[in-house]
Amino acid sequence: MRQTRLISKMKKVVFLTGAGISAESGFSTFRGNNGLWDNYPVEQVATPQGWKENPTLVTDFYNNLRKNLIKAKPNEGHLKVAELEEHFDVTVVTQNVDNLHERAGSSKIIHLHGELMKVCSSDDPDNPEYIETLDDEHLIVKHGELAKDGSLLRPWIVWFGEAVPRMEEAIEAVSDADIFVIVGTSLNVYPAAGLINFVPQSAKIYLIDPFNVETPRGYAVEVIQEVASKGMRILEQILLKKS
Numbered sequence: 001m002r003q004t005r006l007i008s009k010m011k012k013v014v015f016l017t018g019a020g021i022s023a024e025s026g027f028s029t030f031r032g033n034n035g036l037w038d039n040y041p042v043e044q045v046a047t048p049q050g051w052k053e054n055p056t057l058v059t060d061f062y063n064n065l066r067k068n069l070i071k072a073k074p075n076e077g078h079l080k081v082a083e084l085e086e087h088f089d090v091t092v093v094t095q096n097v098d099n100l101h102e103r104a105g106s107s108k109i110i111h112l113h114g115e116l117m118k119v120c121s122s123d124d125p126d127n128p129e130y131i132e133t134l135d136d137e138h139l140i141v142k143h144g145e146l147a148k149d150g151s152l153l154r155p156w157i158v159w160f161g162e163a164v165p166r167m168e169e170a171i172e173a174v175s176d177a178d179i180f181v182i183v184g185t186s187l188n189v190y191p192a193a194g195l196i197n198f199v200p201q202s203a204k205i206y207l208i209d210p211f212n213v214e215t216p217r218g219y220a221v222e223v224i225q226e227v228a229s230k231g232m233r234i235l236e237q238i239l240l241k242k243s
Contacts, residue, residue: 010087010088011178011179011243012088012089012090012176012177012178013084013089013178013179013180013181014091014173014174014176014181015081015092015093015094015182016093016095016174016180016182016195016196017081017094017095017096017101017183017184017185018094018095018096018183018184018189018192019096020183020185020227020228021075021078021096021183021184021228022072022075022078022100022184023227024076024228025074025078025100026071027069027072027098044057045062046159046160047160049161051122051154058154058155059141059143059154059155062116062155063140063141065116066117066140067139069099069116069117070136072100073103074101074103074104075100075228075229076228076232077227077228077232078100078101078104078228079104080233080235080236081106081232082101082105082106083236084236085105085107087239087243088179088243090106090107090108091108091109091110091173092109092110093109093110093112093173093174093195094109094110094111095113095189095192096111097115097116097157099115099116099117110166110169111166112167112170112192113157113158114155114156114157115157116155116157117134118131118132118134118155118156119132119134119141119155119156120132120147120153120154120155120156121148121149121154122151122152122153122154123147124149124151125154125156125162126165129148130148131156132147132153141155164192167191170192170195171198174196175199175200178200178202178203178204179204179205179206179239180199180203180206181205181206181207182196182206182207182208183207183208183209183231183232184208184228185209186211186213187214187216196215196219197216199219205220206221206222206223206224206235207222207223207224208226208231208232209225209231210225210226212225
């Protein structure tokens with residue numbers, strides 16, 4: 001009971017993370033220089049239409065992506081986010097499909113765009129009964145492999161043109177934030193970019209990114225123009241000093 005009361009008094013910190021936080025881990029981002037879209041048109045590997053036209057190509061694409069993911073390791077940016085749980089009630093809302101936040105130790109993670117290490121039914125993608133989690137020993141989905149409902153097994157990824165099933169959960173988390181931190185995202189991908197509109201007026205907002213990111217007008221945003229690892233070191237010092 002005493003521990004519950006202490007947790008309830010912790011300030012709520014909500015992170016919105018994008019591809020930039022995983023870039024230092026050597027995991028390819030989908031946009032920017034040398035992004036995955038440079039080699040594979042988005043229409044072929046990240047749309048329902050692309051899946052219908054060539055499920056073999058799509059399956060191979062995500063099989064290869066998983067091989068790259070297991071070679072990647074959480075960087076200091078991921079680790080610092082997880083470490084802040086010692087001092088704050090932390091929720092991570094991520095646009096990334098990798099599992100680097102999990103592997104770094106974060107305990108509350110909302111994946112907006114799905115998870116690379118999970119596969120699901122083609123007919124009923126968000127039915128938990130048909131979602132399966134892969135592991136390092138079983139990364140490869142075979143061509144023609146079926147889900148439990150008899151449909152083709154597809155990646156549990158939110159493709160372009162599909163609804164974002166955990167958006168309401170993310171809005172609820174952001175609406176209750178004392179501190180909102182944006183790390184490694186251009187704020188160009190919707191609906192995730194619109195989450196800033198749900199941040200309480202009393203909350204402090206920080207943005208960590210090495211590039212110039214245009215923030216919506218009307219919001220006081222403290223910018224830390226650094227890569228995720230260095231930016232998180234700076235943010236940690238700021239937050240712990242203020243707490």
